Amino acid sequence: MDLAMLKEYLPFLIPLVIAQLALGITALVHVLRHPHYRFGNKVMWACIVMLVQTIGPVVYFAFGRGEE
Amino acid sequence: MRNYLAFLKKEIYEYTKTYKLLIMLMVFAVFGITNPLVAKLLPEILGSLKTEGIIMTLPEATAYDAWTQFFKNATQMGLIVMVILFSPVLSSELSRGTLINMLTKGLSRTVVILSKYTCMVVVWTISIALCFGLTYGYTVYLFPAGETANLLFSTFCLWMFGLFLLATLLLAATLTKSNYGCLLITGAVVVACMLVNIIPAAHRYNPISLATDNMGLITDDIEVSSLYCTILISCLLSFLFLTISVLIFRKKQV
Numbered sequence: 001m002d003l004a005m006l007k008e009y010l011p012f013l014i015p016l017v018i019a020q021l022a023l024g025i026t027a028l029v030h031v032l033r034h035p036h037y038r039f040g041n042k043v044m045w046a047c048i049v050m051l052v053q054t055i056g057p058v059v060y061f062a063f064g065r066g067e068e
Numbered sequence: 069m070r071n072y073l074a075f076l077k078k079e080i081y082e083y084t085k086t087y088k089l090l091i092m093l094m095v096f097a098v099f100g101i102t103n104p105l106v107a108k109l110l111p112e113i114l115g116s117l118k119t120e121g122i123i124m125t126l127p128e129a130t131a132y133d134a135w136t137q138f139f140k141n142a143t144q145m146g147l148i149v150m151v152i153l154f155s156p157v158l159s160s161e162l163s164r165g166t167l168i169n170m171l172t173k174g175l176s177r178t179v180v181i182l183s184k185y186t187c188m189v190v191v192w193t194i195s196i197a198l199c200f201g202l203t204y205g206y207t208v209y210l211f212p213a214g215e216t217a218n219l220l221f222s223t224f225c226l227w228m229f230g231l232f233l234l235a236t237l238l239l240a241a242t243l244t245k246s247n248y249g250c251l252l253i254t255g256a257v258v259v260a261c262m263l264v265n266i267i268p269a270a271h272r273y274n275p276i277s278l279a280t281d282n283m284g285l286i287t288d289d290i291e292v293s294s295l296y297c298t299i300l301i302s303c304l305l306s307f308l309f310l311t312i313s314v315l316i317f318r319k320k321q322v
Contacts, residue, residue: 015101020098026087
């Protein structure tokens with residue numbers, strides 16, 4: 001993909017990246033601040049949340065987070 | 069009525085505190101932005117894969133492709149994410165026992181079920197509206213010539229199917245103790261609907277037609293009037309499921 005094309009699609013990419021990052025970072029903060037999980041450990045969840053786009057945070061909040 | 073509003077407020081507060089509202093909105097926003105983008109970029113990505121000796125003729129992407137993406141993502145991933153997020157709707161409070169105090173203080177059980185359903189419907193409505201709005205805006209921007217028929221009606225059908233699914237979810241939640249049981253029953257209902265759909269005569273009366281006929285509606289291959297019966301049946305079934313779950317929850321040992 002060349003630079004002109006990248007520029008053309010910038011109005012899409014910026015909100016997309018913001019939405020993905022917002023999800024990822026919210027989940028990451030939660031992973032780091034609540035170190036009790038139903039299964040798995042901190043490193044595993046941090047990787048899942050940051051590397052698996054969109055689905056990772058959903059899976060963490062639905063199945064991974066432990067009771068407070 | 070005051071109890072209902074108070075419990076509704078508590079539910080909304082819970083969804084913001086457990087990040088469920090944020091996740092729903094973000095996931096649907098991501099889908100909303102991705103839909104037209106993928107439709108636009110797919111021919112270019114395929115074109116860049118072109119190798120010697122293979123001739124590929126790729127049709128120009130149209131607004132239909134963007135809406136195909138929208139209905140594919142929203143009916144599959146969107147609904148799955150929604151069901152997974154809402155599956156602990158009752159089980160979390162039952163297992164932690166936080167509901168007991170309120171029930172012994174005189175909060176009616178009917179109110180609990182009804183306000184939970186209302187809150188889920190509100191979140192679902194906002195999410196689908198956000199996704200639709202983003203897809204619509206970007207599609208108009210990317211494909212200015214694109215004309216589509218029955219777009220709002222088609223999305224309304226999808227929304228209606230969401231209501232049916234949430235009613236099923238709530239009934240499943242009152243029937244089981246864990247959220248996995250709830251997920252299992254909801255999944256089983258959807259699979260059963262899909263199996264029934266194999267019989268052509270049942271197609272008109274099956275709620276799942278609301279989530280499978282969307283593209284046909286947009287391309288005008290399917291008559292709008294053929295879905296009126298399905299919508300009516302979905303409404304009745306949702307109402308029935310809601311009533312049954314209220315009745316079961318009234319008898320349920322908390």
